[in-house]
Amino acid sequence: MTTEAPGGAIMAATEMEHITSEPASLQPVDPYEAPAVHTAAPPARVPLFQTRERRWWATALTSTVLISALGVGFLYIDDSSNQASIRSLTTQNESLTGRNLILQNQLDKTQANLTATLGELAQTKADLEHPHVVISNAPIKIKDRTWYLAGSVPDTFTLHLQATSTGPMSVSILTLEQWAKAVQCITSGAGSANYCMHYSGAVMSWLSVTSVKYDFHLAEGCADYVTVFTAASAVTVTPNISVTYNPASKATGVCA
Amino acid sequence: MCDLRQERKRVTRPYVFSLQSTVRKGVVLLVALAAVASCTANGPLAPQARHSPASPTASSSPTPTPLESPTPSPSPSPITPPSPVAVPAWAALHASCAGSPAAQEAVLKLQGAANPVLADVSNAKSPRTVCGISGGSFQPQLVTQTMISWYATQGNPTTAATSVIAALDLFTGGSSVVATWSGGSIMDGLHAWSPDRGFLAYMASNASSVELHLLSGGGDRVVASLGSVPGRGPDPNQDDAYLAFSPDGAYFALVQTFTSSGDQLQVRRTIDGSLAFSLSKGTMATWGSTGSRLYYRMPNSGLVQVWDSKAGVSQALAKQLSWIRPRADAGDDNIAFTVRDTAGTPHVWLYGHGGRSGGQLPNVRSSPIWLNSTELFYAEEAVCSTNCGIGPAWQPDGKTFTFDVAAQAETASKISQVYSAWPRPGQV
Numbered sequence: 001m002t003t004e005a006p007g008g009a010i011m012a013a014t015e016m017e018h019i020t021s022e023p024a025s026l027q028p029v030d031p032y033e034a035p036a037v038h039t040a041a042p043p044a045r046v047p048l049f050q051t052r053e054r055r056w057w058a059t060a061l062t063s064t065v066l067i068s069a070l071g072v073g074f075l076y077i078d079d080s081s082n083q084a085s086i087r088s089l090t091t092q093n094e095s096l097t098g099r100n101l102i103l104q105n106q107l108d109k110t111q112a113n114l115t116a117t118l119g120e121l122a123q124t125k126a127d128l129e130h131p132h133v134v135i136s137n138a139p140i141k142i143k144d145r146t147w148y149l150a151g152s153v154p155d156t157f158t159l160h161l162q163a164t165s166t167g168p169m170s171v172s173i174l175t176l177e178q179w180a181k182a183v184q185c186i187t188s189g190a191g192s193a194n195y196c197m198h199y200s201g202a203v204m205s206w207l208s209v210t211s212v213k214y215d216f217h218l219a220e221g222c223a224d225y226v227t228v229f230t231a232a233s234a235v236t237v238t239p240n241i242s243v244t245y246n247p248a249s250k251a252t253g254v255c256a
Numbered sequence: 257m258c259d260l261r262q263e264r265k266r267v268t269r270p271y272v273f274s275l276q277s278t279v280r281k282g283v284v285l286l287v288a289l290a291a292v293a294s295c296t297a298n299g300p301l302a303p304q305a306r307h308s309p310a311s312p313t314a315s316s317s318p319t320p321t322p323l324e325s326p327t328p329s330p331s332p333s334p335i336t337p338p339s340p341v342a343v344p345a346w347a348a349l350h351a352s353c354a355g356s357p358a359a360q361e362a363v364l365k366l367q368g369a370a371n372p373v374l375a376d377v378s379n380a381k382s383p384r385t386v387c388g389i390s391g392g393s394f395q396p397q398l399v400t401q402t403m404i405s406w407y408a409t410q411g412n413p414t415t416a417a418t419s420v421i422a423a424l425d426l427f428t429g430g431s432s433v434v435a436t437w438s439g440g441s442i443m444d445g446l447h448a449w450s451p452d453r454g455f456l457a458y459m460a461s462n463a464s465s466v467e468l469h470l471l472s473g474g475g476d477r478v479v480a481s482l483g484s485v486p487g488r489g490p491d492p493n494q495d496d497a498y499l500a501f502s503p504d505g506a507y508f509a510l511v512q513t514f515t516s517s518g519d520q521l522q523v524r525r526t527i528d529g530s531l532a533f534s535l536s537k538g539t540m541a542t543w544g545s546t547g548s549r550l551y552y553r554m555p556n557s558g559l560v561q562v563w564d565s566k567a568g569v570s571q572a573l574a575k576q577l578s579w580i581r582p583r584a585d586a587g588d589d590n591i592a593f594t595v596r597d598t599a600g601t602p603h604v605w606l607y608g609h610g611g612r613s614g615g616q617l618p619n620v621r622s623s624p625i626w627l628n629s630t631e632l633f634y635a636e637e638a639v640c641s642t643n644c645g646i647g648p649a650w651q652p653d654g655k656t657f658t659f660d661v662a663a664q665a666e667t668a669s670k671i672s673q674v675y676s677a678w679p680r681p682g683q684v
Contacts, residue, residue: 145644170646172489181556190600191648198489199648201556205488208646232646 129245136241142169142231145194149230149237150179155223156247159216167235168208172198172228173216175254179226194230203253208232221248222255340432343422347408347433349391351426357401358386360628362677367656367670372396374404374426377677380631380658381667387426397676399449402427404676407447407458411440413487416462421447435471438462442485442514443497450501450508451682455526457499457508461485466515468499468522470508470529479529480510483517490514492648493580493596494555498541502548503682507532507565509550511541523550523563533563542582545589545681551582573607582607585626586677587684590614590661592624592632600650602637606661617659619666622652625674629684630662633674 140149153159153173163171174182178201185196198205203225206212219225229237250256343349351374358376364383365372374387389396389404396404403425411417419439424431437460439445447458456471461484468480497512511521521538524531533550541552548565551572558576563569573579580602582593590608595616597603602622606614624634638653656669 170489177556184598185600185648188598188600189649190596190598192644195644195646195648199491201491201494202488204486207489 132242132244134240134242136239139236139238140229141234141236142229143234145192145230145232147230148193148197148228150226150228151241153216153219153225153227154243155219156221156245157243158220158246159225159227160242160244161216161227162213162241163229163237163239164211165231165235165237166210167231167233168210169229169231169235169237170194170198170205170207171209171212172202172205174202174226174228175224176226177224177254178202179228182228194232197228197230217246218253220246221250221252224254340430341436343424343431343433344418344420346410347392347394347420347422348431349389349394349396349404349406349422349424351387351389351404351424351429353387353427355384355386357427358384360678361386361398361401362627363389363396363398363404363675364633364671365673365675367672369672372673372675374398375671377627377631380627380633380660381669383627383671389426395675396424398678398680399423399453401678405434405447405449407445409440409444411438411444411462413441413485414463416440419444419460421445421456421458435469435476437469441466443512446497446499448499448501448508450526451503451505451680455501455505455508457501457510459497459499459510466518468510468524470524470526477529479524480518480522482515485514486516493578494539496539496541496581500543501526501682502543502550502565503546504548505682507548507550509541509543511538511550511552513539513555520555521552532565540579540582540593542584542591542593543681544591545584545587551591553579572611574611577605579605581623583625584681585629585632586679586681588629590626592626592634594622594624596622596650600648602650604632604634604659608661617666620650621657622650624659625677627658627674627677631658631660633658633669633671 135154136151142149159173161171161173163169174197182193182196182200185191185200186193190196191199198207203218204214204216206214216225227241229239231237353374355376358378360376360378362375362377362383363372364375364377366375366383366385372389373385374389375383375385377383392408394406394408396406399405403423405421405423407419407421409417409419411419416438417440419437420433421435422431423434434456435458439460439462441461441463443459443466444461445459447456449456454472458469458471460467460469464484466482466484467478468482470477470479495513497514499508499510499512501508506526507523508526509521509523513520519534519536521533521535521541522531523533535552537554538552539555541550543550544562550563551560552563553560556578558578559571560573560577560579561569562572577593577595579593579595582591584591588608589610590606590613592604592606594602595605601620603619604617604621604624606617608614620637621634622637624632626632634657635652636655636657637650639649640647640651641649644651654672656671657666658669658671659666
């Protein structure tokens with residue numbers, strides 16, 4: 001950054017004449033004498049030069065007035081047009097603002113719908129990934145201690161074991177090996193189904209109960225389980241057994 | 257010092273002050289044992305062993321160490337006992353004795369009797385009542401010639417509550433709580449005394465956990481933690497829970513099939529509770545009559561094996577037998593057990609002197625238990641047909657017998673149930 005040289009924009013000082021003399025002493029004024037009135041006759045003719053000048057002036061003035069009026073008129077017309085345009089644009093703006101609000105409202109609704117749809121989609125996706133299916137819900141009668149109800153637990157599924165009964169029932173989850181032993185126990189006469197199915201080895205049992213509710217996870221990675229229902233005397237079992245697809249990342253239960 | 261501190265961290269409740277629970281339990285044990293046994297022929301029942309405060313963690317890895325270097329037995333260490341803890345009324349047992357202690361005793365229930373008695377079973381054919389035992393419906397076991405212990409709980413498999421192991425001197429009437437915890441689930445209160453009465457191993461089980469405790473003058477320590485017990489119907493031919501000290505007192509074994517995780521077979525050193533041998537699967541175990549040989553078999557298998565602290569693991573029985581609840585006599589090297597055929601028909605077998613004697617006994621019998629070195633008690637079973645209830649086709653019909661191994665003769669017995677006998681292996 002540089003600084004301009006001093007004096008570049010400053011005028012050089014100029015010597016001024018100073019009045020230093022004393023003012024003259026005030027003198028009395030002489031009385032005014034009115035000039036003598038001379039009466040003369042008016043000229044008979046106006047000079048040509050003066051007339052033409054006046055005309056020019058009048059013309060110029062008139063022209064100026066006309067031009068001004070025209071200008072004002074043009075300005076008025078232009079202003080009116082502009083005002084109309086402004087009104088029109090304001091109207092359009094208001095209309096657009098209203099439409100914008102409507103569109104914003106619609107956008108908000110659409111956004112909400114989209115969010116809900118995405119949620120439903122996620123739920124649907126989750127449902128598709130983990131479908132839930134009821135596999136047994138019809139009431140079944142167990143007549144006596146020699147009867148049993150059995151069903152396999154599907155591999156890769158969580159078993160939702162739920163049932164009620166009209167009297168004491170026993171429910172067990174067995175491995176296939178235990179199932180084989182239980183069947184052998186029955187066929188060899190070592191005991192009834194109501195005994196052998198629960199006392200030949202079991203993963204889990206609910207003995208002499210009237211309801212059972214349990215989520216069994218060991219089949220999520222293993223195809224080796226069955227559920228068995230028995231009773232000492234006649235009962236009606238109302239199952240509500242369902243499964244949820246939920247494959248384990250590795251072998252589970254006795255398969256591990 | 258560093259090792260000691262590390263090991264102390266593993267103590268169940270690692271408090272070191274005298275008024276805190278672990279030490280208090282140990283003190284209670286000493287008090288109880290000393291208080292109830294101080295006037296007996298066996299002398300004070302205080303822990304006679306002092307051992308390192310080491311407390312190993314539970315081992316779930318099936319890493320058998322079949323060969324054991326000779327382990328020194330716990331060394332005696334007299335301890336001065338403080339005051340005993342009274343047994344709560346809901347857990348109490350009482351005794352009334354008319355005789356004096358006998359050389360061969362059993363806590364048993366006679367046919368038609370409501371309460372158990374302490375009986376002289378020197379002649380098992382005609383047991384002689386020495387003491388009557390009254391109180392709750394517990395299962396007392398003989399700790400010494402004059403003292404019983406039992407387990408009582410206010411809990412159940414789903415709701416944990418106060419559990420106790422209590423001891424009672426039958427002849428002086430002195431009783432005391434030995435251990436207290438919160439339990440009530442399967443295997444809760446299963447306990448065993450070392451032959452010298454210096455150590456008590458017991459199970460504390462509730463809905464969420466199962467722990468193996470070792471109680472001694474050194475305090476009460478958890479030596480193994482196992483997974484909780486899922487509710488299920490037990491298979492009487494495969495499921496078992498066995499906790500006992502070896503006759504030489506150097507080891508104790510827990511063999512059970514109920515927990516959801518943890519090794520089913522664990523042999524631990526008495527001196528510090530550390531693991532000496534383990535298997536992920538195992539059932540139906542018994543110590544031999546002497547030394548430290550543990551017989552067992554695999555679930556659903558007829559192969560009986562034996563773990564010997566000196567010789568390692570070997571096959572015990574040449575014949576494949578799915579034995580059920582084998583029990584050894586005190587000193588004569590016999591093991592009695594039940595074997596059921598596929599139809600469930602039970603027979604009692606004897607395995608004597610390393611297989612040089614024994615075999616299947618006649619008739620349909622089950623559940624043998626030794627009353628003395630030559631006589632055992634067992635029950636007759638019959639087909640129950642339509643009266644089985646929730647049970648197998650073959651069930652005890654109420655008739656019982658004693659069998660004299662020397663005479664090879666069976667005699668009808670007036671005993672209905674035997675809870676425990678004295679002396680046990682290692683106490684002769």
